[in-house]
Amino acid sequence: MRYQDGRVCNSVIHTLTRDSENDRQRIDQTSLLDMSLRFNPDVLVVGEMRGAEANAAQEAARTGVAVLTTIHSNSCEATYRRMVSLCKRAVDMSDETLMGYVTEAYPIVVFCKQLENKSRRVMEIMECEILPDGSRNFRPLFQYAITENRVENGKFIISGQHGVVQGISRSLQKRFLENGMPQDTLQKILRIGGDSQ
Structure with missing residues (x-):
């Protein structure tokens, strides 16, 4: 949608995941996060981190994009440990390295x-x-x-x-x-x- 002078009046892009038996047609949160960075967003909102998308979200946040998300944990400090365990579903890195990444990404x-x-x-x-x-x-x-x-x-x-x-x-x-x-x-x-x- 644009104003009469051509300016964009709605710069929000909503995306959805899609499961499929065919790997080429499957769209998961990680794919959406990677794709969204091409739009040079000011803010990314990830509905809830429950798996490997946590790694893509922290990577996006460390590029300077504000990333807002939710995650289930028992306390503020436990949130960082939970993020680390979710990131490990995507990458094989030490807990210490991933803790450094998630604390940088989400201050x-x-x-x-x-x-x-x-x-x-x-x-x-x-x-x-x-x-x-x-x-x-x-x-x-x-x-x-x-x-x-x-x-x-x-x-x-x-x-x-x-x-x-x-x-x-x-x-x-x-x-x-x-x-x-x-x-x-x-x-x-x-x-x-x-x-x-």
């Missing part, structure tokens, strides 16, 4: 959980800071603190609040700016979470 992880009362909460937002010596520092940025957890008349009553733990690292601030985040947007983030050293 921020958001962990959501369904609580006993069936409500869903963002439990933690975490940054994985890559230090100059190559080691990793897991930095919790925000956490949900449960302040009440009880059963009343057979129903779970759970309440709590979100709180700031620490601000984003200087290296992530630099990465945001280098990838086009406006300075005023970064300043808003820093006012919420604080400026970390």
Whole structure:
């Protein structure tokens, strides 16, 4: 769809996988991710990583494309280990190498959980800071603190609040700016979470 002057007014491309007995007609998430990079996207959204497509997604993210996806895991830190195990379905690399790749690809992880009362909460937002010596520092940025957890008349009553733990690292601030985040947007983030050293 285009405006009268020829500009594209919808630059979103939706793709779907297709299974087939014929290998040449089969389209999987890995193929779609590889193909999508030809369009020079600003953002790629992978519905859910459940297999070898995790490797293609982290490769795309390490080219500078923002990749948003979901994955099942038990915590923010466990998310990186789960990504590594999924990447290993596609490539034979050491866990250490793949951990380096996925932490570079996804510097921020958001962990959501369904609580006993069936409500869903963002439990933690975490940054994985890559230090100059190559080691990793897991930095919790925000956490949900449960302040009440009880059963009343057979129903779970759970309440709590979100709180700031620490601000984003200087290296992530630099990465945001280098990838086009406006300075005023970064300043808003820093006012919420604080400026970390």
